[in-house]
Amino acid sequence: MALVAPRICCLDLDTFFVSVERLLDPSLQGKPVIVGGFDPERAKDSKRPLRGVVTAASYEVRVYGVRSGMSLTQAQELAPHAIYLPTRHDVYTPYAKQVRELAENYTPLTQVASIDEMFLDFSGCERLYHKPCDDDADATIERVVRQLTDEVQSRIGLPSSAGIATSRSVAKVACGLAKPRGVLLVQGGAERELLAPLPVRKFPGIGPVAERKLNALGLMTLGEVADADATLLRKVFGSTTRAIQRGLLGMGHHELGRERPAFQEYDSFGLTLGSISHEHTFLEDSRDPARVEGLLCSLCERVCWRARGRGVKARTVTLKLRYTDFQTLSRSRTIRPSASEFEVFPVLRQLLQRARTRPLPLRLIGVALSNLGHHDEQLELFDELTQVHQAVDEVRDDHGFDALRVALSKAKSKKPRRTKFARRT
């Protein structure tokens, strides 16, 4: 059987959030920097430990064992001297967009996987890029990908790494091995050898739960999983066993978009049409109904505002609760398509009543809109509710979400008689 050529490239920005912060403040260069999800202003007043986690850690701070996903409390114990910065998604997004646009000049077949990661398919591009200096077609692709990462650095100022392989999964693993600022090409047929010594967790799709189960079966490395009996593995992976094992042998699908079902639709801002959600963990667990309802209201307004900004309405509303003992539950309901807090909030209140069966304090509240669809604004131009939303959204689009708070907590009917607004000072 002829070997498949490695033409799938995974491009990942190294410590992306930290790199952007350094672009904006060069004095952070070479220093231990941690970007984490917390509000320094609120944290200052709290005597409790911080509740956020590390979103991005510079290589200077990884030396001390700090990793992304780790709690900030733990990070502070390991690296008290590090510089802690809050996560600023809106600041990073334009940089991610620049990288995407640059990468799209290289091949028309690209897929965005996350804010700092994308896949490129170079199938059929070998002759287009070939130069006499290249030993073979693989060398051509490797050289072109190096040129891409160099260009991301020189034009945008961001360090990146890339992995090239015959499938998405292996390209992603290779990219991880290439970091920082590296490019690694895995030749067709060499996949198994590359993966075999790695811990099981390194393969995309194997998370903490599968890792625990595999380790309990005595399987510690990807090589051991590749060799394991499929009947045994079915206890861990169920129906995806065959796909995982084939992937480990380098026999995964050799085109983009096949290893995972089709990607969600992306709008012009690179956002998916799938769902919109917001959740918040209290600085201190609370059972105060006024606080709980106040947060629920604010989360509801946020998701509805974002849905209107995208011109979509939701058919499914979901409430998520996490109790102080970490028990997490969700309650959802199908509604007439809506992006109005005046319609969504009463539903959320009912869901809250239904879900709040334990007297324990709450740790987290979340709100999600899903089953999203585009709606026809023309039909609603003169609708009273639409006009209210337009007025509110105009202020918020100019001055940010927090510029206005809508007094919603008394909203019980679908269309309130009177709407009160309070402008924040």
Added chain:
DNA sequence: TCTGGGGTCCTAGGACCC
């Protein structure tokens, strides 16, 4: 060392319809 926030996808049972 108690565990964020924004997502996607998958599974599974029950309701309902044909």
Added chain:
DNA sequence: TCTGGGGTCCTAGGACCC
């Protein structure tokens, strides 16, 4: 009236990713 099977929607929960 009884029985069965397939398809689809709704709801809840969970794994995984960055």
